[in-house]
Amino acid sequence: MTCSRRDFLKDAVGGTLASVMPLSAFTFISSAEAKAAIAESKVRWAFLVDTNKCVGCGLCVKACKNENEIPYDAEVTRTWVERYVITKDGKTHIDSPMGGRDGYTSMEIDGQEIDPDNIDKAFFVPKLCNQCDNPACVQVCPVGATYQTNDGVVLIDRNWCIGCGYCIMACPYGVRFFHPVHKVADKCNFCYHRISKGMEPACVECCSFGARRLANLKDPDDPVTKIITTERVAVLKDEYGTKPHVFYLGLDANVR
Amino acid sequence: MPEDIIVHGIEWTVKELFVYPNEYIYWSIQIVMYPYMTGLVAGAFVLSSLYHVFGQKELKEIAQFSLVFSLALLPVAALPLLLHLQQPTRAMEPLLTPHFTSAIAAFGIVFTTYALIVLSEIWFVYRKYFVEQVHALKDKPGLSNAMTRMVYRILTIGAYDVDADAIRVDKKAATVLAAIGIPVACFLHGYAGFIFGSVKANALWMSPLMPVIFIMSAVVSGIALCMLTYIVIREWQAFRRRRQGGVLEASEIKGAEKHVIDSATRYLVGFLVAAISLEMLDLIFRGYTAMKSWDILRSVMYGKDFMNIFVLQYTLGNLVPFVLLLLPGRTMKRTVLALLLVLFGVFMMRWNVVIGGQAFSLSFSGYMHYEIPIIPHSVETFKEGLFGALTVISVPFILFWIINKFVPSLQRETSSE
Numbered sequence: 001m002t003c004s005r006r007d008f009l010k011d012a013v014g015g016t017l018a019s020v021m022p023l024s025a026f027t028f029i030s031s032a033e034a035k036a037a038i039a040e041s042k043v044r045w046a047f048l049v050d051t052n053k054c055v056g057c058g059l060c061v062k063a064c065k066n067e068n069e070i071p072y073d074a075e076v077t078r079t080w081v082e083r084y085v086i087t088k089d090g091k092t093h094i095d096s097p098m099g100g101r102d103g104y105t106s107m108e109i110d111g112q113e114i115d116p117d118n119i120d121k122a123f124f125v126p127k128l129c130n131q132c133d134n135p136a137c138v139q140v141c142p143v144g145a146t147y148q149t150n151d152g153v154v155l156i157d158r159n160w161c162i163g164c165g166y167c168i169m170a171c172p173y174g175v176r177f178f179h180p181v182h183k184v185a186d187k188c189n190f191c192y193h194r195i196s197k198g199m200e201p202a203c204v205e206c207c208s209f210g211a212r213r214l215a216n217l218k219d220p221d222d223p224v225t226k227i228i229t230t231e232r233v234a235v236l237k238d239e240y241g242t243k244p245h246v247f248y249l250g251l252d253a254n255v256r
Numbered sequence: 257m258p259e260d261i262i263v264h265g266i267e268w269t270v271k272e273l274f275v276y277p278n279e280y281i282y283w284s285i286q287i288v289m290y291p292y293m294t295g296l297v298a299g300a301f302v303l304s305s306l307y308h309v310f311g312q313k314e315l316k317e318i319a320q321f322s323l324v325f326s327l328a329l330l331p332v333a334a335l336p337l338l339l340h341l342q343q344p345t346r347a348m349e350p351l352l353t354p355h356f357t358s359a360i361a362a363f364g365i366v367f368t369t370y371a372l373i374v375l376s377e378i379w380f381v382y383r384k385y386f387v388e389q390v391h392a393l394k395d396k397p398g399l400s401n402a403m404t405r406m407v408y409r410i411l412t413i414g415a416y417d418v419d420a421d422a423i424r425v426d427k428k429a430a431t432v433l434a435a436i437g438i439p440v441a442c443f444l445h446g447y448a449g450f451i452f453g454s455v456k457a458n459a460l461w462m463s464p465l466m467p468v469i470f471i472m473s474a475v476v477s478g479i480a481l482c483m484l485t486y487i488v489i490r491e492w493q494a495f496r497r498r499r500q501g502g503v504l505e506a507s508e509i510k511g512a513e514k515h516v517i518d519s520a521t522r523y524l525v526g527f528l529v530a531a532i533s534l535e536m537l538d539l540i541f542r543g544y545t546a547m548k549s550w551d552i553l554r555s556v557m558y559g560k561d562f563m564n565i566f567v568l569q570y571t572l573g574n575l576v577p578f579v580l581l582l583l584p585g586r587t588m589k590r591t592v593l594a595l596l597l598v599l600f601g602v603f604m605m606r607w608n609v610v611i612g613g614q615a616f617s618l619s620f621s622g623y624m625h626y627e628i629p630i631i632p633h634s635v636e637t638f639k640e641g642l643f644g645a646l647t648v649i650s651v652p653f654i655l656f657w658i659i660n661k662f663v664p665s666l667q668r669e670t671s672s673e
Contacts, residue, residue, distance in 0.1 A: 094274035142360035143349040163342020172457035174276035178264040256619035
């Protein structure tokens, strides 16, 4: 086979052009252009959990499972309630059977009966997705199937998730899981389908004690926003730099 | 609950004390296999490059074999990822819509680049042989000869020029590719380490040393597997010859050659020392700084996983083969035993990273145990169980057998170098 340098160069240039030309149909947009395309939102959703008010009835977990079609008896859940019991010997006992769905009626934790007279303090802590400002799950998704909306909620595209589980590994709060029916990553989204229509999330609506409340941080007149901005609130695991947006009143140092 | 609704991970995860409700061992045996197989690929390539780039002449024979073997291993590096996906039909999406802040997104690109380098290097090394075959099979009768010749004609890609100048260019190209290949191979594997090392939520994984540790142990396992396969195949060929009563000719099979194994062993031990030193540094650093996670890490390392980490990985997988390889008067049998142990040790290292990293809850208040499914009763328990892993392990040998039919990496004097 012979091929002169001139022929080679000619063919190479021709071939390169032929393969690159169709690509010119695509355009690159700068991040500024992309931002301009999405109008600045007037909403930044956040959540307030008042642990002092939670009685551990589990109604929120029930409501969430029904509203969001998470199989009722599957041992995964978008929100859950943890029970903390600190006994006089300084030990912390924690449990959340079925995510606390059926309420806490037994004095038994992990097969161990707790003597009521031996308790220093006990309380419940509801947990849900923190809709972080710097979400680790979004960062690690290899295909962009999980993304942050401009009102702060992190969503998952069920038609695009490949089910690699990297986001599940990356979340420091353990809120993510594989949906047992759809076989893709799943998590709490503050009931996005409800809040974007002016309704409350299912867990907020059903909480009879006002332990769970939704806030729009960009609305200074929002009563819940006022609590978050004026009272002493805490967040979970801020050391991971994720900037979580579920705020807690009365968070104990024992809470994990 | 209907029977077909099964939570992923529930079948092999046993929880102890307080674990968040959604926590399971999501990354199981296939994710142990992924860095293991990738490491073997990278290691095999590095071994072959020691000859092609650095001119380690005594490695010539094993280098040719390693190069072809790394090609056989290559598809198998991606196989565990495919088997692990919940939506395997969407496996091409990371190439279609890569989200580059994710460490996994670059996998397709790095992997493809590496595959192209390996393929073209093999092509340059064996092109002369392909051309010779096309000519040799020209007048031979029979359909199978015609088919074989067709395959070789395709393999030449129309380049039939085998005069001295052309061969010199081939050699140079192979050397350049091997040189580029080393950083790419290291990147391919260091990047697998980055996938784990960058998970800030995981106290065990998060470490900037992770990619480097992965590269070192990758080279160790790659060299060990190439040496082992080389010895076994060579000895088997020699054994078969002896049984047939054939006369051994100088250019023919005479078993594994001691000097080849000796020099490969030197590199193996070197990389082994580097790998262990880094792992020890990581361990000591964690203990010394004793961050919040150290309590639970310590209870996992020195308690629950003590057997896996200190007995199986460090003692049986590192210390014992180290002694076996360095004690004077090393025989081929002892080398084979040491190599098997080295391979086992690197496997346990991957296991202890991947499974060990999920052995404790993100709450730092509970544990999870992985009970590997042995007898599968569903696709899921097959894929994420013992037989899924065995499938992954056996594929490269089958592929090598096929590739070696056309690219005889084990015959002396077939390559153009």
